[in-house]
Amino acid sequence: MSEASNIKVSICCVTYNHRDYIRQCLEGFLMQKTNFAFEILIHDDASTDGTTAIVREYAAAYPGLIRPLIQTENQYSSRTRAIVTTFLLPISRGEYIALCEGDDYWIDPLKLQKQVDVLxxxxxxxxxxxNxxxxxxxxxxxxKKIYRESQQALMLDIIRRKRIYWPTASMVYRKALMDDYPDFCLRSHVGDSPLILYLATRGKVYYLQEDMSVYRKGTPGSHGKRLRANDTSGQQKLIETELEMLDRFNELTDSRYNYCFVMRKLLIQSSVLSRRNGFAIKxxxxxxEDFKQVSFTDKSLLLIKIYIVPLLRGRFCKR
Known part of the structure; x- marks a missing residue:
């Protein structure tokens, strides 16, 4: 449902070469049952596989509800990685922003209503x-679930948990808080990680213990797939921007969570080192110095990830 003068939620969807998935994604939006108006904003990043035609088809079928932004030049590779913040937020009309990438989808028709009720x-x-x-x-x-019941998420979990535990398709947040979004967040190669950390510094993060979306890992057009298509310099740039982002958030929170930020940096580095496949990752x-700060147990965990896991992976892959 959509009433331009009284839109409560702007659903922001970023898609690129998601021809086989975008219909299921859009149907997940359209099945939402709410007592408020919402709009669907779709950023097609110059898809080449027919995704654009599907987006136009749905926009024509639901005028006023679905608003497409079709790019003729791929923005992810040429200008910015913060697609939603750069292109969709400025044209959004909702009080809240809901996210879902074109290869993911929602499975609960009351998902938006439940999350808006919380906010x-x-x-x-x-x-x-x-979940x-x-x-x-x-x-x-x-x-992927963190808590056994619905509750406020702990900052320690937000910092240390992998991105897969904080799915983009589950996020609904207050648009007004984005007025002060830091520039260093926009430079990050992974847009959802700094967004979650930033919002966690601006208020409480509430976690609903319900399975309401599906995250497809490793699909064509996904961040991971596009990154792996790059050379070593692309891998290195990803690491550098994410580490810078963590350092800046550590400063922003007056080092209250210093150990967690340090450990997260070490985990990122160790994960890359364990799967470098010959790349000269620095x-x-x-x-x-960071390694010296952590406990013996955490040191052991890191060393296992760097040295033991690759050996085991190589042994089993040869069989």
Whole structure:
């Protein structure tokens, strides 16, 4: 439903070469049952596989509800990675922003209503998220959940948990908070990580223990796939911008969560080192000093990731 003068939620969808998935994504938006008006904004990043035609088809079928922004030049590779913040937020009309990429989809028709109810009830909540079902390339499914029941998310978990535990398709947040979005967040190669951290510094993050979306891991056109198509310099740039982002958030929070930020940096570096496959990935300058700060248990975890995991992976892959 959509009434231009009284839109409560702007659903922002970024898509690129998602021909096989975009219909299911859009149907997940259209099935939402709410007592408020919402709009659907779609940014097609110059798709070449027929995705654009599908987006135009849906926009024609639902005029006023679906508003497409069709690019003729790929913005991800030429200008910016913060697509939603740069292109969709300025034209959005909702009080709240809901995210879902074109290869993911929603499975609960009351998802938006449930999350808006949380935000309306408590003005101190900046972001509402929920469980997600992860579908891997081999077809296997796994529910990624952090808590056994709905509750306020802990900052320690937000910092240290992998991105897969904080699915983009589960996010609904207050648009007004984005007026002060830091420039260093816009430089990050992964847009959802700094967004979650930023919103966590501006209010409470509430986590609903319900499976309401599906995240497809490793699909064509995804960030991971596009990054792996780059050379070593692209991998290095990703690491550098993410580490810079973590350092800046550490400063922004007056080092209250210093250990968690340090450990997150070490985990990122160790993860890349464990799967470098011959690439000459540089260790960031403060790696050794940060490594000295963490506990013996965490040191052991990092060393296992860097040295033992690759050996085991190589042994089993040869069989």
């Amino acid at each position: 309306d009830k408590d003005p101190g909540v900046s972001l509402c998220m929920h 997600s079902i992860v579908v891997f390339p081999d077809g296997k499914r796994k529910v 260790v960031y300058p403060g790696f050794r």
